Amino acid sequence: MVSLKINGKAVEVPEGATILEAADKLGVHIPTLCRLDIPEFSLHNQGASCRVCMVEVAGRRNLAPACATPVMPDMEVKTHTARVINARRTIVELILSNHPKTCLTCPKSTACELQSLAAELSIQGIAFSGQTSRHTVDASSPAYARDMNKCVLCRRCETMCSTVQTVNALSGLNRGFATCIGPAFNMPISDSVCVSCGQCVAVCPTAALSEVNNAAEVWAAIKDPDKFVVVQTAPAVRAALGEAFGIPAGVPVTGKMAAALRMFGFDRVFDTDFAADLTIMEEAAEFIHRFKHGGKLPILTSCCPGWVKFFEHQFSDMLDVPSTCKSPQQMFGAIAKTRLAEELKVDPARMVVVSVMPCIAKKYEAGRADMGRDGRPDVDIVITTRELVKMIREAGINFAALQDEAFDDPMGESTGAGVIFGASGGVLEAALRTAYEWITGKTLDAVDFTALRGLRGIKEATVDVDGMPVKVAVAGGLGNARKLLEDIRAGKKQYHIIEVMACPGGCIDGGGQPYHRGRTDILKKRMKALYAEDKSKVLRKSHENPFIKKLYAEFLGEPHSKLAHELLHTHYVKRPRM
Ligand code: SF4
Ligand code: SF4
Numbered sequence: 001m002v003s004l005k006i007n008g009k010a011v012e013v014p015e016g017a018t019i020l021e022a023a024d025k026l027g028v029h030i031p032t033l034c035r036l037d038i039p040e041f042s043l044h045n046q047g048a049s050c051r052v053c054m055v056e057v058a059g060r061r062n063l064a065p066a067c068a069t070p071v072m073p074d075m076e077v078k079t080h081t082a083r084v085i086n087a088r089r090t091i092v093e094l095i096l097s098n099h100p101k102t103c104l105t106c107p108k109s110t111a112c113e114l115q116s117l118a119a120e121l122s123i124q125g126i127a128f129s130g131q132t133s134r135h136t137v138d139a140s141s142p143a144y145a146r147d148m149n150k151c152v153l154c155r156r157c158e159t160m161c162s163t164v165q166t167v168n169a170l171s172g173l174n175r176g177f178a179t180c181i182g183p184a185f186n187m188p189i190s191d192s193v194c195v196s197c198g199q200c201v202a203v204c205p206t207a208a209l210s211e212v213n214n215a216a217e218v219w220a221a222i223k224d225p226d227k228f229v230v231v232q233t234a235p236a237v238r239a240a241l242g243e244a245f246g247i248p249a250g251v252p253v254t255g256k257m258a259a260a261l262r263m264f265g266f267d268r269v270f271d272t273d274f275a276a277d278l279t280i281m282e283e284a285a286e287f288i289h290r291f292k293h294g295g296k297l298p299i300l301t302s303c304c305p306g307w308v309k310f311f312e313h314q315f316s317d318m319l320d321v322p323s324t325c326k327s328p329q330q331m332f333g334a335i336a337k338t339r340l341a342e343e344l345k346v347d348p349a350r351m352v353v354v355s356v357m358p359c360i361a362k363k364y365e366a367g368r369a370d371m372g373r374d375g376r377p378d379v380d381i382v383i384t385t386r387e388l389v390k391m392i393r394e395a396g397i398n399f400a401a402l403q404d405e406a407f408d409d410p411m412g413e414s415t416g417a418g419v420i421f422g423a424s425g426g427v428l429e430a431a432l433r434t435a436y437e438w439i440t441g442k443t444l445d446a447v448d449f450t451a452l453r454g455l456r457g458i459k460e461a462t463v464d465v466d467g468m469p470v471k472v473a474v475a476g477g478l479g480n481a482r483k484l485l486e487d488i489r490a491g492k493k494q495y496h497i498i499e500v501m502a503c504p505g506g507c508i509d510g511g512g513q514p515y516h517r518g519r520t521d522i523l524k525k526r527m528k529a530l531y532a533e534d535k536s537k538v539l540r541k542s543h544e545n546p547f548i549k550k551l552y553a554e555f556l557g558e559p560h561s562k563l564a565h566e567l568l569h570t571h572y573v574k575r576p577r578m
């Protein structure tokens with residue numbers, strides 16, 4: 001341990017810690033624009049690229065960046081002297097001098113870290129003017145836009161994309177005022193290996209990276225009297241939406257969310273959890289078929305579009321390994337535009353399916369060539385949790401004061417297994433609840449597979465299925481998925497089922513969720529909210545959902561029937577590795 005003093009107060013931290021970490025321990029706030037903490041990855045970005053965290057160290061002539069200066073015994077640090085504050089102001093003014101002054105209309109307004117920093121430093125004018133950067137906005141992706149005019153070159157996105165996700169879609173390009181962060185040769189992001197996971201968007205401090213906003217299309221569809229507009233909401237949305245309205249993290253707002261969506265004017269308000277139950281029916285049946293008939297194992301889950309695109313690029317020699325099931329979002333759309341349309345006597349051509357997702361990859365997924373039927377997409381418009389927050393505000397709804405309302409039937413009914421899809425490990429747990437009972441013909445009483453829960457990047461377990469050991473694993477984040485798949489390819493590890501989610505904590509940590517700024521405690525609370533909702537349900541196994549049973553009895557036949565295949569399954573394509 002090393003002892004030092006910060007602002008005259010003694011503190012002890014491990015050798016190798018930085019001044020910034022020592023200040024954290026004392027509760028002293030040193031502002032920074034480039035710091036990226038991802039505790040579950042033990043990743044602390046110390047690139048010192050923004051230089052906002054400068055501090056005075058006794059005995060040194062120059063100010064030192066707190067994030068990149070290791071503590072020394074008996075060091076004396078001052079974090080908020082007049083000299084330090086002036087230096088921080090100058091640095092931020094220099095950044096602002098090369099930043100568009102469009103805060104009033106910027107998509108990140110009120111959530112921008114640069115805006116907050118300027119306020120924190122009481123910056124009321126910019127002393128510098130002159131040449132500025134000019135970049136063309138890359139709007140090639142259906143998921144997110146790259147506006148490098150707003151980039152502060154903090155490189156958080158690059159760390160996230162390369163170190164955590166191992167996608168390597170982003171890196172520094174050019175020099176001087178032309179410097180930006182982008183794909184090789186500054187090609188359009190949609191032509192690159194980017195998988196649209198949105199984790200770079202989640203950590204970008206400004207609107208240099210921001211999701212495509214589709215809210216206007218939703219309002220237009222609702223207003224159009226010729227359209228019949230249904231909405232589905234993914235499990236993870238309810239666990240985080242309340243945070244934007246002053247409701248403590250971890251309080252699920254399922255009923256208020258249904259009430260708000262009904263106030264918008266949707267014709268039906270449904271739950272993607274219903275389709276999560278349907279996914280389990282198809283996925284568990286596929287696993288059991290492969291398990292009993294010597295098929296390809298491990299089976300890999302396929303409900304995360306970021307992960308699907310990742311394996312299409314990086315493991316294209318293994319395209320027969322993942323499950324062929326579409327994601328719950330797409331299964332929902334496929335059933336809404338067939339069975340539901342038939343039941344409600346609505347022409348499917350008039351039906352608009354809107355999804356509220358924690359995810360920006362779902363925007364990309366909805367437009368994939370392998371989705372939809374007869375030239376009609378399964379899902380028409382996808383908005384994120386953050387876009388839903390803005391729409392609730394636009395509509396003037398006092399969200400916190402809303403009375404709970406239920407979803408509509410039949411696609412609003414779900415089991416606890418459907419709810420936990422939103423947390424890393426939840427899809428696998430849900431699949432095991434059903435697969436166990438189908439394989440053994442016995443009732444599973446202990447439905448909580450706790451070894452698969454939590455934020456650890458890789459979780460492994462062996463499940464006893466009536467004397468048969470079933471080896472399973474969960475990977476949260478694409479870097480962990482790469483590790484698992486490379487071990488399997490090299491014959492070092494064997495599993496029966498693997499769940500992969502592109503976002504490190506699963507969908508609760510999705511790129512479209514309210515920003516959590518690396519706060520693991522918030523992620524844990526969101527996770528807890530979903531497991532609590534699961535526990536509160538009378539039915540906790542997907543195959544027990546009465547509306548799913550009815551759907552198979554009256555429409556689909558059985559899992560993997562010809563019609564189920566046509567509507568609920570897909571195929572994958574080989575994509576370039578670089
Ligand atoms: S969306 Fe994901 S894959 Fe694409 S650039 Fe961002 S972090 Fe990388
Ligand atoms: S795009 Fe955003 S996260 Fe990436 S370097 Fe620029 S400001 Fe930082």
Ligand code: SF4
Binds near residue numbers: 196359360501511
């Ligand atoms: S983990 Fe969830 S939120 Fe993240 S990319 Fe996959 S589906 Fe989207």
